Amino acid sequence: MSSKKESGYATKGVGQPLEPFTYATPKLGVHDVRVSVTHCGVCHTDIHAIDNYYGITAYPFIPGHEIVGHVSAIGQEVSDLKIGDRVGVGWQGRSCMKCEWCLQGEEQLCIDIVQSGTWVPYGGFSSSVVVDSRFAYPLPESMPSEVAAVLMCAGITVYSPLRSYANRERQKVGIIGVGGLGHIALQFACALDYEVTAISSSPEKERQALAFGADHFMVSSDEAILQESEFSFDLLFCTASNKINWRLLLNTLKKNGSFILVGFPDVEFNSTDLVAHQLSITGSFIGNRATMREMLSFAQEHDIIPKVELMSMSEVNEAILKVKENKARYRIVLVNNSARM
Ligand SMILES: [Zn+2]
Numbered sequence: 001m002s003s004k005k006e007s008g009y010a011t012k013g014v015g016q017p018l019e020p021f022t023y024a025t026p027k028l029g030v031h032d033v034r035v036s037v038t039h040c041g042v043c044h045t046d047i048h049a050i051d052n053y054y055g056i057t058a059y060p061f062i063p064g065h066e067i068v069g070h071v072s073a074i075g076q077e078v079s080d081l082k083i084g085d086r087v088g089v090g091w092q093g094r095s096c097m098k099c100e101w102c103l104q105g106e107e108q109l110c111i112d113i114v115q116s117g118t119w120v121p122y123g124g125f126s127s128s129v130v131v132d133s134r135f136a137y138p139l140p141e142s143m144p145s146e147v148a149a150v151l152m153c154a155g156i157t158v159y160s161p162l163r164s165y166a167n168r169e170r171q172k173v174g175i176i177g178v179g180g181l182g183h184i185a186l187q188f189a190c191a192l193d194y195e196v197t198a199i200s201s202s203p204e205k206e207r208q209a210l211a212f213g214a215d216h217f218m219v220s221s222d223e224a225i226l227q228e229s230e231f232s233f234d235l236l237f238c239t240a241s242n243k244i245n246w247r248l249l250l251n252t253l254k255k256n257g258s259f260i261l262v263g264f265p266d267v268e269f270n271s272t273d274l275v276a277h278q279l280s281i282t283g284s285f286i287g288n289r290a291t292m293r294e295m296l297s298f299a300q301e302h303d304i305i306p307k308v309e310l311m312s313m314s315e316v317n318e319a320i321l322k323v324k325e326n327k328a329r330y331r332i333v334l335v336n337n338s339a340r341m
C-alpha cells in the first residue's frame, strides 16, 4: 500500500481533550469501503467512550459514528457500492456475519460487537473511516447530509424499538426526555401512529415537544400528575440518562406494559410492581441492517427532521463540551471542511 495518511482528532487518555492526530490510512479488507467523511454527528456515546465508561476504549481514540461521506475506495469483493456514492455509517461498522445473531439478521447483537464499532480502528472525527460495505447505507438523494448523519445513530436507536412495539393503532406511549434522542423519538412515534405524551423534567420544553408532534406533555417532577396518570401508557420509552422517578413512572404503565430503555438512567424499582402488573423492562441497542434501510426510507417519507446545529470539525472540543453541558439543541453535526473525494 501507499504511505497515505489520514488526519483526525484523537484523545490520548481518559477524559482528555481531542487533538489533531495523523495515522497511516488503514488497509481495506475485501468487503470494506473507505468513506471520506463530510459530516459526523456528536453522540453521547462518543463522550462516554472518551471517558472509557464502557471499559473498552483503546487510546489514542478517535470517536465519531454518525457519519455521512463519499465512498473513496472499495475492496475487491464490494459489488453494491461504487466510488463517489454518498453513504451513511452508524455506530456499527462490521460484524462477524457468522454467529447465531448475525445469521438471524440481528447484527447489532453480534458476539464480536466490541470489535464491530465504526471507531475501530478510528472513528468519524477524521478524514475517513473504513467499514464493511454491508454497513454503509446509500442515502435518499434529497436527504440533507446533516439529517442523515444524525439518523445513523440517534435515528435508528429510537426507530428500531418504537417500530417493533407498534403493533396496533393509537397505542399510548410516554417518551421520557425531550433531548437529542427524545425529540427524534417524538417525531417517529407520531409517524408510527402512537398517541404520544412527552415527559420532561423541564416545563419549558412543552412548546417544543408539541411542535415535534407530541399530543400531550407531562412534567416528570410533578408527582400529582404522575399519580393521576396511573395505568395510562402501553409503553414508556426512556431516552433520559439522569435520575428518574421509577416508582411513579412504572405506575403510569398499563398492566402488561413495557418500559424500554435507550438511555442509561440509574435503575431502582420495586419488583412487586413488576410482578403484580406483569410489566417488562427492556433495553434496545441501535438496530439491524434491514431496519436501518427501512428507517432511512421511513424518515424520508414522513419528514423526520432532527434539529441540528452545524459546527466545524476543528471545533470538536467545543462541540463535545456543549453536549456534555446539555446545551446542544438538539444534536450537533461536525462538518469536515477539508473533505476530499
Ligand atoms: Zn451514537
Ligand SMILES: [Zn+2]
Binding pocket: 095, 096, 097, 098, 099, 100, 101, 102, 103, 107, 109, 110, 111, 112
Ligand atoms: Zn456476529
